[in-house]
Amino acid sequence: MKLTLSALAAALALGAHARAADPTPRKPVDTSFLKRFAETRRFMLGRPQNPKVAPDGKTVLFLRADADKPALKLFEFDVATGQTKELLSPQALLGSGDENLTPEEKARRERMRLTAGGFADFHFDAAGNNILLPLSGRLFVYDRATRKVTELKTGAGGAVVDPKWSPDGKKVAYVRGFDVYVIDLATNTETAITTGGTVQKTHGLAEFVAQEEMGRFTGYWWSPDSKYIAYEEADHAGVETWFVADPFKPNAKPLEQFYPRPGKKNVAVRLGVVPVAGGETVWMEMHRYEYLARVDWGKAGLVYQLQSRNQKEWGLQRYDPDTGKTYGVCHDLGAPELPWQELVPLLPRSTEFNGNSVVLYGSDQCDRNTLPKLPGAGNHILNMTEHLPDGRFRHYTLTRFNQFLSLDSANKHAYIVDSADPTQAHVCRVGIDRDRTFEHLTSAPGQHTAVFSKNHAIGVFTSTTLTRMPTSTVRIADPSGAKLGELPSVAVEPDLKLNVTIAKLGDFWTAVVRPHDFDPKKKYPVILDVYGGPRHLHVVQAMRNWLVPQWLANQGFVVVAVDNRGTPGRGREWERAVYQKFGTVPLDDQVKGLRLLCEKHPELDGDRVGIVGWSFGGYMAANGVLRRPDVFKAAVAGAPVTDWEDYDTHYTERYMGLLPEAQKAYDEASLLPLAKGLTRPLLLVHGTADDNVYYRHSLKLSDALFRAGKNFDSLPLPGVTHMYTSDPVVTERLWGRAAVFFATHLGAPK
Template sequence: MLSPMKTTPVALGVLLICAAVAPAAEPTPSQSVDTSFLKKYAETRRFMLGRPQSPKVAPDGKTVLFLRAEADKPTLKLFEFDVATGKSKEVLSPAALLKGDTENLTPEEKARRERMRLSAGGFADFHFDNTGQRVLLPLSGKLFVFDRTNGKVTELKTGEGGAVVDAKWSPDGHKVAYVRGFDVYVYDLATEKETPVTTGGTAIKTHGLAEFVAQEEMGRFTGYWWAPDGKHIAYEEADHTGVEVWYVADPFKPDQKPAEQFYPRPGKKNVSVRLGIVPVEGGETVWVEWDRKEYEYLARVEWQKYGPLTLMLQSRKQNTVDLFEADVRTGAAQRLLSLAARESDREWVNLDRIALYWSKDGTALLLRDQVTTIKNRGDNLARKIDIRSSFIKIDRIAHFDPDTGAGLFQASSHPHRMHAFLMKHGHRAQPLRLDEVVQLTRDNGVHTIAGTDKLPVVVSTTARSMPVTRVYNTDGKLVGALASVALEPDVTPNVEFIPDPSEPEFNDHGHRQSNPPKEDECFAAIVRPKNFDPKKKYPVIVDVYGGPRHLHVQQAMRNWLVPQWLADQGFIVVAIDNRGTPGRGSNWEAAVYQKFGTVPLEDQVKGLHRLCAKYPELDKDRVGIVGWSFGGYMAANGVLRAPDVFKAAVAGAPVTDWEDYDTHYTERYMGLLPESKKAYDDASLIPLAKDLKRPLLLVHGTADDNVYYRHTLKLANALFRAGRDFEALPLPGVTHMYTSDPVVMERLWAKTAGFFKTHLGEPK
């Protein structure tokens, strides 16, 4: 175990690395910790290996294809679930396609998987053609077509030069489009010929690729779109001219050049994006015209069966998001609807709360806090659809049939959980009746939905069970479950949720019957050790994230496996979802605007005090805090701003200076520079370094291209120069997804437990 770092006249970078690798002279608490559970947890990728992933329903509704790995091997294979028999079988493996070759991921594909938070190898995705008989499979920089009728696999003869990414079928299934290098290509299956659709793409001015912030922050991983008739492709041109280039070097490989990345920071130059429309058979690009100074972000593009080419454009301040219809012939763009109050200075629009579907009658179905229709496009008229919005909060529309109006959605009135619903057939411009909604899930937990209205696929987890994927029919009746071979945890988390969500959320008539949360009440959870002794007082560890767009306190078993292991080392672990987290309305979320450093921490402290007052087994004088990413920021912020509350912290991959994080995330919550400079200064941890009084362990992957290692180095440098004692653990070659390395996962949590045992002590 590392000892607290003393100020010595050596180079800081060398000091940090040496501190991480120097052997301990004596056995340490972390070495005495039983890590057998952690080892299994890490090797099984959080007990998720062997569980179905990415289920997709075939167009005929007779089968569901999905990806799945073995329980102990992180390589995804292709499986098929037969609706008639309810049985699953393997249909294709990466090994069969590679024929003994080793899978080779290009740097572009590695970066793409990092953005998608995908750590497994093998098939990352697959796509049905319009008939469902053929499946497109990218693998190891190559493209394969699997014919389900005869089992034949064909490798597409793509050209040389540049990685092949983001492959898609044409609407008629005769062609495949993809990006190779920095341009869009189309492959004709009949002639086996590849043709460039765009030309002139470069690393600085890319064609058909989603830029960094689109992938990392907007959830948009594509940069081109087929027209419904297959005759045109719309593509993004991302001009990185003037955008800062940051570098990620591998300290273990000083002979290799650092990886380069365009990384736009607050107040700096953003990527300049525009949208072009080009005929697939060749011709000039027509550029869509919009005010790109007013709308810097191309948030979404939709080109659906019955709708026009629709753009969702967002201002840099992100308090304005508007829908535009583009004329394919001229490029002229007409505003359809504004989704935010233009005069708002404090609120932003959450892109993940918006979905757009065009129906057969030309009506657009839009999700934003509730379901809304835009009748007669162009008249800028919006109308709500009543699907018990007074009782449930719609989280996501997963599917919509434009011909019938049927669909699937997720909804809840309680952030602890989420339920899955089926919308039956009906004219969506009219209020939706209760008898048109089927609630597919009843058990308290987190239920997410995919598939189609004819064959909904629901992934369900509860506080006592790991995810199970089930298939239903159009009447909401269970058809069967996709087969899993995952290892199940040998421990059930001893977790208590506050407030108590044990009652079912809805009765049989769709009415909410559990009490709504109090307006200022933070949701929390307590994890006690399995050998809990109510006569003792336990040191407390706050397991924190606390940032926007993420909930930790949910009725999902996998959230509580590591906290349970940590509690079993002699602690009580608590988690609190503060203001700024989703699921509680816009006022709750907007409370953190320009107050990252104060409001989330205030809520954590308030929630902790309430828990300590209610549960005497919590020792309020021995509290530690641990988190990763935004949680790492919260952990370091806790010991720096509230040392009277938090007596030790482990901060993983912390953002220490918000001027060094990306534009789209940071400016949404912190405002624009230079006018919001004070808010950035107030939220920064660097000026607080001189005030450190408590033990602090900083952990960071040196290959992190999301929260750069620079963040930890800046704080470590400020601490070192201020003469403060701290510990630092660099993880060479590790990215922001430290969980993808089983050894790192196991050792890091063991070290964390040892650190807190040293500084918080044992139960008394």
Template sequence: MRILLAAALLFVGASALAQQPPAKTMTASQDTFLKDFAETRRFMSGRPVNPRITPDEKTVLFLRGQPRAPVQTLFAFDVASGETKELLTPEAILKGGEETLTAEEKARRERMRVSSRGFTSYQLSEDGERILVSLSGKLYVVERSTGKSLALNTGAGVIDPRFSLDGKQVAYVRDHDVFRIDLATNKEHRVTSGGTAKKTHGLAEFVAQEEMSRFSGWWWSPDAKLIAYTESDTSGVENLSIVDVMHPERGAEDYAYPRPGKNNAKVRLGITPVTGGKTVWVQWDAEQYPYLATVDWPKAGSLTVLVQNRTQTEQKLLAVDTATGKTRELLTEKDEAWIDLEQTFPKWLESGQGFLWYTERNGGPEVELRNADGSLARSLVKPEAGFRGLARYSEKDGTLYFVGGPNPSESYLWRVKDGGAPEVVRPGTTGPAVETGSVSKSGGLAVVTHASPTSMPRTYVARADGTRVGELPSVAVEPGFTPVVEYREVGPLKFQSSLVRPRNMKPGQKLPVIVEVYAGPTVTVVHKSMAPHLLSQWMADQGFLIARFDGRGTPLRGSKWQRAVHLDFSGVTLEDQVAAVQALAAQVPEVDLQRVGIEGWSFGGYMSALAALKRPDFFKAAVAGAPVVDWLDYDTHYTERYLGLPQQHPEAYEKSSLLTHARDTSKGISPLLLMHGTADDNVYFFHTLKLSDALFRAGKPHQLLPLSGLTHMVPDPLVTQRQYEWVMNHFKQHLAK
């Protein structure tokens, strides 16, 4: 097991440890909050997650951890009585044993951003009678009527298990091949053969998991007689190695990681009988469309695949003849910049007479109803509605439920009938909020998770008309305060913004500003929700104004707004953060424009380092966590989507690279603290080392904090606590008077 502690602080350049001022101390209550914040996983551990409505609408299943331990247990909420009972615990299955995971499962959870333990997911059979859970790479089926659990006779290291549609079989991946087990006999059968670490069968390759949100590499046929599976050949992909720096004697772990302009995994889709036999390979122009983005094998309708070209400016939806592997085109999407992939689509109707389709060709997210041949029937959700996720479509009455809304800082469950005006579905809640929801198959019951600027997430069970039935119980620790957040639109471009002040602030008092930034093309940071601002309030109470802005390049404000970063990550992204702070100062006189800092992680880390290098005149201090330093070193599917192929657009990579700005001796650098997990297999640690080296050679002092053994996530409570202590000490040193 890797050590999960910060290893060391290295001062590079002119600074020396003895010259540093003593760390500024926090109050006892601030210390207590940070400890609680870290140990409770941001006060989220112990709240219901992954709710699922049974087909009869009598029960809502969900997972829930402990208040200070993310070991999740399976629960059932009875709709009629409102009572909740515990169905299954990891302890009952392991009987005191230790939970263990294979390297493949650890990597898969990292891609899915899962840091919890115990039951991290579960599946409900189509009839709702059986529940499938995985623990320590082994499978268990729970009979809901009796509560009895059956340990399936599989080998160890099972990945991605799922019921067949009739609920009589379970298939999964083990040892790089697909297997199935007949529940009646509890006997395992091999489905595919010949899979290896370099040529896997049934596993999604790295970019599919990390960037396409396709976490599976195999699919049941509706009649459970066939299985479609991917063969992912990574033999031609460059390998990158990670060494546990605290234990070099353990050697390195190699990962197939495709960098821009270099080889991707070669992926093809095969169809084989579950009893074994010859594989029929699906045929499409893989040279022109190398990415297998989505596979859907519906109960009725065609086995369907979505394939993309390398730069993701064109994609084709193809129907597959399962007997021959031949395909026919259903539709083609094109975009001059890029196409955003929505993994939920196509969504075939129960009747098989058509499917739902997602497009942005009309300037924003739109959901269409397509006929079975791919032709357009009608638009169901218009671009201005703010669609963000499908909750359910009822074919019988033409009602579509979705999550989203026109305000990018808010989100609700909506219903729209036959393409008409959307109506919000709220379970007795009022005021601005961020809500997510799902709807039962028959459309009679909904589960809505509600969070507002003054409340942590609460999950309600409601009728489809919004009438509340009950609430899934939480055992989470509640924060000791409610953040005081101000939301406004700032500047001519009306940037969404949030501002948190110290709770004891004196009116008119000038204070330094810390900008919490992401600014990338997949995430917004301004949400009308309490949870994201808890740490912001803790930071503000130490004598700062904490601000967030969503500028051009971020989603939810239309295609043109998001595509402003095409072929350049270093332009409007940073310009808009500067303009937003200046616009905020015009409205809030307490903003001290002479003391502005910035901090972020991942793309936000890139932005923070960019600000320190490109605009040291404006940003007087920066903290950059896990930054992408050179986009030539990030993965293909993400990077080439926005910056194109490096062979075609070398200038895009040059101006977007932090190394370009680090080597520019005509500009100085703001006080910069770099922090990065040494075991990060998403943004590799060598990114930060490359930046540190370039800064050192350019004579630009900075600080580097390696987080030993940490990946791109930081789930260890002690590391989280120490991390933010370092962040605040950095800003107190360089921004406070």
């Protein structure tokens, strides 16, 4: 009998599921919570976002969507009265027209992890009288006094990207068509500041790895006197071009992207300074460095941080356009045993202190035993270099910290995030004078951050705990923390009660999520919810992190999580232990943490363990069943990196080293040679439009598994990017599918 390909595929799938199926009848999975979770964008729609205190400190502006519509509007909170009013909606500016984003702006929002439409951002002018609003590739100015909106007359030839006020409030700069432009508000006329920009050689735009891996989303900077603009030129000549095609639309041209891979040509970047009134570009000295990591232009001049390709070395330079001189502020070769040095977001800062030019910068934590006793418990060191009138430099080491927030030069304070416990994050204030005072501004267990008024008298503190979703309160920005009001939310609250325990076991911070009807007399199949990669903490005291794990646990599992070596907040040796050992150290730690959990909690059935993760977590999940089938009985691997030679340079080379000398480490971390050993059920899930971890990764592993004669399941998500949560239906169906997959292969509580 002739068997069609579709019939053969169906027969094979039926046979595979029949062999692995749990004979115990199970009720259908209820995905109604997942539907609400997805449609409300993780219950974040309706919550205040991106709050900014007006320069006079009297009002706070913020973005907020309706509880059921992912379009951000602009609101104003009056600090004195506590009243909130809507200022503008996208519909008011666009009329009946829909928001129209270019592919470049969509990619930029993807890099920034933005899922809602409408206003992505807004900007006060220096006086706080006008608001700059980019929307759908156009620019609008909102006059707060008259409530009048004016659209700026930008030229044709590309959408407006990354608009910024000049410090004097008279002009607005932006990038259009790969060049930097300035529009004069008095005449509403546009002038090109740079020329000759092309898709291959861009001006004023941050390159891919700067956005995705360095957290730098801009490529140009105003001088404080509004006379100059510094801009990045990114030359992509020789960089590989990769294409993202939509299988649902074979008639549509694939999107092109320059994608630098390990051992391949990187983007050539340089920094230039050009007068706004016209003139030639002065190019900054890049020395031997390959990356332009950070830039700030403040009272101490233009300060820029450069980084070597192997990321073991960085240099900090200061440029004075009035004299044309460049000063080397500092450089750090790193300790010989240090495989890489982390960049610190939002630093360096250029300012004045005691009448002298000062640069505030962050560095990696050195050996605690070699440092003087410092306040704080974080992984980074806050440093200050003061340029004295006689030409000498004076250096200060101020504090340990995890994240920099803001600088109050007038009152000699820096605001940071710090915590001795990596599951928490607290806002602190540290003196940047010689006394180094250190004060906590938050204390409730959880995750906290803040933004501040210009004079740092008040702040908007956004906090979340294990029992509460994020809330934003306006408070006095000192240890008293007097509450002045709360930014109102209209969000739907999760109708799911968490049963989460966070504790440290041995060396590892762990989480245990039990079902709502937990019976301590039963043995439960276990699902290890994993990320495991550097720069990301999974086990944190934040309610929103545990909503889906709680739903999954309620389907008849105990869900657990472990933060392995390589995750931040635990010191230099802990973080660097994964260097050139992606395939082994994180997985070994997950197994150790899992065994500690099983020993402590007898309800965990260590013989029935599944593993699930996305991105690096997807790599960990697939690695788990391939490398440790004795521990993991089934895996759902979402958007996994399967071959580290196919990921981007800045991330991969930091942790894996440079090719060709590090070839052995890349080979050992690859999943492809392990494919022939698959003995456990594996579900590969991947969006076909993913331009972060390309669909190529799952295809390469699928091909290796198929050629090795292995049975596995594959779920392509057509047109879906790395941020699958942007599509509510995909989110609901994906987790429903995962629950059924684990129920089939792990069984029910016994």
